[in-house]
Amino acid sequence: MGEVVRERPWHGPGPGAEAGEYSQFGQENGNDLMSAVVRTSGLGKSYGRFRGISDVTMEIERGEVFGFLGPNGAGKTTTIRLLLDLLRPTAGQATIFGLDVHRDGVAVRSRIGYLPGELPDVGRERARNLLEFFAQVHGGVPHQRITDLAERVGLDLDRKVRGLSKGNRQKVGLVQAFMYAPELLILDEPTSGLDPLVQQTFLAMVREAREAGQTVFMSSHVLDEVQQVADRVGIIKDGRLVTVEPVAQLLHHTPRRVHIRFDGPVPTAAFTGLAGVRELSVEGSVVRCVVDGPLDELVRTAARFTVVDLLSTEPDLEEMFLRHYSEESDHAADPAT
Known part of the structure; x- marks a missing residue:
């Protein structure tokens, strides 16, 4: 039987002196400025006979938006959970800010804003109370920051989270991730359930984060939105990284x-x-x-x-994505290979 893994609950970035102020990133460790924010080497996760990920090696530079593309089940969420130390790898390693994601997990997560693919059940709290609790755990976020973000995405802070629709719960998650103005944003299928207008607002927020010096790692199977904001794209298929290239270069070949x-x-x-x-x-x-x-x-x-x-x-990433997949399938089906 495959390994049973229980994920630790995520309550947003924890307190820590290593977290930068809202507009300053990487100031506390000068060496960080010269290195990749995220680095994985041969990262793998096996669930016994069930597929996880295998040999995922990549680097994400400071201040870039990195789109992580693949269909459902390709390994996007598994990779993200390994980066956050919510799962433990069976092969390889991962570092964030030059720190080991397991050994230095608390220090790493204190500098990250994370939006999970599915916001967990958080009881009967109103959205306002829940976000203020997360802010206190982090060490303090200006109340106006929460209010401004909520207004921007159209979130009613006085409604109970449990009674919200999928789209409105996603808005809670977006406010939670962005309100710290973290050095690194890790967003798992961030526009799931959002209406088109809010999707465009979200993309504008990502662009603003990049302009402020933040790094964004964004998984998605919605190729158009990634094309609009990403600097580089990684495509994952059946748990393996197929390619990592600048968006402009991929589109040139499309x-x-x-x-x-x-x-x-x-x-x-x-x-x-x-x-x-x-x-x-x-x-x-x-x-x-x-x-x-x-x-x-x-x-x-x-x-x-x-x-x-x-x-x-x-050219768009849709055709590029299908081309990569069809080429891989043809390669695997050819006995000569």
């Missing part, structure tokens, strides 16, 4: 779907064999295709004719 309409019929031969062009379809005056990489050669060829309209869909 296929674009191109639709060109001319003022009259064009020859198919003119567009056949162009570099990066595939799924070519020429129907009279309309050319449709998928282009991997730069559009230069296709555009130069199209310029030989009179172009009436040209539409190129912006």
Whole structure:
């Protein structure tokens, strides 16, 4: 049978002299400024015959937004729980701020704002009382800070948490994570249950956190939101890290779907064999295709004719994500590999 692990309850960052003031990050340890905020090496978690994660190695730099992508069950939450020492690894190690996440767990967590994938049952407390309790445990948060964040996300602080909808409970979690202005925000599926307007508010909060020097580690299977705010993206599949790349680089490699309409019929031969062009379809005056990489050669060829309209869909992480998964599946299915 697999290992049974009981998670310790999370009550927000605990008190600690090592936590920085609201607008100062990494001042207490000069060496921190020169190192990765999060570093894992060969990190693994086995649940017996059930899959966990294996050999996850990555670094997250100070002041960046790192998107951690994967479908449900890929290993995102397991990785986060290992970083927070809510689970213990069966292989490898993890450090945050240069500190071992287990040995120095209290000091590490005092500098982190954490939003779990599912806010635990917190009894019959009103949202205001619960957040004020978390603030006291942390060592104090200005009351106005809580009020301002609640107003921003549309949270009624006088309602009892137990009676809130999934979306409103998520707002409580967001206020709890952001109100400390921590050095590192670890957010597990942060927009789950939020309406589109609040999702955009959340993304604005992430951008502001980065501008203030905070680091954000954000897991999600909603690819569009990560694309909007992340500097780099890690893709995890079946417990293994498939790739870690800057968003701009990933998007550069992502296929674009191109639709060109001319003022009259064009020859198919003119567009056949162009570099990066595939799924070519020429129907009279309309050319449709998928282009991997730069559009230069296709555009130069199209310029030989009179172009009436040209539409190129912006690359997004959805197609990139599917491409990585299909390539991995094809690789695994090929006996020669």
